[in-house]
Amino acid sequence: MKxxxxxxxxxxxxxxxxxxxxxxxxxxxxLLVLIICLILLDAISLYVYYKPDFFSNNNDxxxxxxxxxxxxxxxxENQPYYCYEGTLLKKAFTCGCPEGYKVNFQDCVKx
Numbered sequence: 001m002k003x004x005x006x007x008x009x010x011x012x013x014x015x016x017x018x019x020x021x022x023x024x025x026x027x028x029x030x031l032l033v034l035i036i037c038l039i040l041l042d043a044i045s046l047y048v049y050y051k052p053d054f055f056s057n058n059n060d061x062x063x064x065x066x067x068x069x070x071x072x073x074x075x076x077e078n079q080p081y082y083c084y085e086g087t088l089l090k091k092a093f094t095c096g097c098p099e100g101y102k103v104n105f106q107d108c109v110k111x
Contacts, residue, residue, distance in 0.1 A: 080108050 063072035064086035070076040072083055080092035080103075090106050097108035 080106070 065071050066076065066081075066083040066086055066088050068076055068078060068081075068088065070081070070083040070088070072085070075082050075091070075095035076088060078088075079098050080090050080095045081088040082091035082095050083089075090108075092103045092106050092108050097103055100111055101108035102111050
């Protein structure tokens with residue numbers, strides 16, 4: 001008789017162990033699904049943010065020149081200006097400064 005009760009206890013313990021393992025497996029599965037969803041969301045966000053256009057011709061000739069006729073994405077002859085989307089911006093670090101001036105971040109200051 002005692003043997004039967006011991007066997008029942010052992011089987012009950014196995015059932016309890018399996019009940020404990022299943023929630024842990026469910027939790028791990030849920031975490032893996034969440035991680036995969038986050039990775040996919042990041043990939044979609046990067047794609048939308050950078051909007052790669054694989055089929056376009058990256059030709060800047062259609063882009064607007066600036067008021068002093070400086071082509072798009074080039075330094076103006078009038079330093080430290082740079083033509084960006086049709087607007088002249090100070091960009092001394094990239095385009096340099098005229099003689100007698102030195103670069104101060106993106107502007108020029110007299111020496």
